Amino acid sequence: MSVTLSISKNKVAELVLGRPEKHNAFNSEVIAELIKNIEYASTLDVRALVFKTEGKHFSAGADLGWMKSMAGNNYDENVADSMELAKLMAVLANCPHPTICLVQGAAFGGALGLIACCDIAIATPDAKFCLSEVKLGLIPAVISPYVIRAIGERQARRYFLTAEVFNAEQALHMGLLHAISEDLSLSQAHFVDTLLNNGPHAVHSAKALITEVANQEINAELIAHTAKRIAEIRVSTEGQEGLGAFFEKRPPAWQSESNH
Template structure:
């Protein structure tokens, strides 16, 4: 199998795509494996999901042989194939767990969708990015909602249309990634440790809150909703433990559990 999912003792899911001979390009089988693994992880009681790939490059996007085979399919068959890719993006973007993406080398085409779907993205200084679809007479349709949400409409207008390759520095400035790191393994450890230090229920609720608030007008309905949200978490078991630990000057229970 090209996709592996391992759960660590600290309840972190490590999802790895290993198809280095194809530059981790994805085809129908890889997409199905990724969907299955992410859906499984989404149902687990875990603290984080890490997405990474094995090899020199993060991902070349769609496998060329797969794309060639799809060109021979009819419209309905192409819609069905595209819906599977859309499902992959959806299950990753809607994961209840915090998600971390680690990027090395080239990330082209649909690979940018995977990056944009994750909550935290880190890339090596030499990483290169490209929304390359128009070079092939195609468009980045399925990934567009997630990429535009990450980089904004103005940047999308340039890079969707030009298919220029851009650097990690540019990806950082646009908001596609959050950090550039020489040592991806070190960055992975840092973000896992950071997430494990935080209340697991609070982290999931904070992630859900972003989806509820983003793009919503700041009106009385939203104000009342956010007030209700903080009230609920304050009186929750985890909220009470967090506040008690702070005032007692001790580590909260979830930190003790994560260190075991």
């Protein structure tokens, strides 16, 4: 199996793509494995999902052998294949748990979609990125909603069209990354600890809220919806515990639970 899922004692899931001999490129089998594991992790009582890969490079994107086989398929077969990749992006983007992506080395083509679908993305200083599709006479279609949402239309107009390689600093500047780190393990521990300090239901609700509110017109309906959302969580068990702990100057229950 090139994809493994493990759960730590503090309820953190680690999803690892281990195909370093192919630079972690994905084909139909890898895509199916990733979908299955992300969907399964989404049903578990975990506090975060960490996505990483083995070897020198994060991912070269689509496997060349797989791409060659797709080139011989007809239109309907290509649509079916592409829908599976679209499903992978959707299940990762819509995972209810906070997701952390760790990036090392090269991340090309579809790999940028995986990064953009995660809530927090961290890369090593030497990481390189490229939306390389047009060099092959293709377009980054399936990943485009997530990548454009991350980097904005203006940057997409450049990098979708030029297929230039850009570095970690530029990826950070554009919004594809949140941090650059010499030690991904230390950064993982930092972000996991930060998430574990927060109310687990509140974190899930905050992530859902982003999806509900992003790109919506601010009108009476949205204002009423957000007012209801905060009211619901204030009167919830976790909300009451968090407020009570704050005023009583003690750690909330979930912090002691996460330290066990």
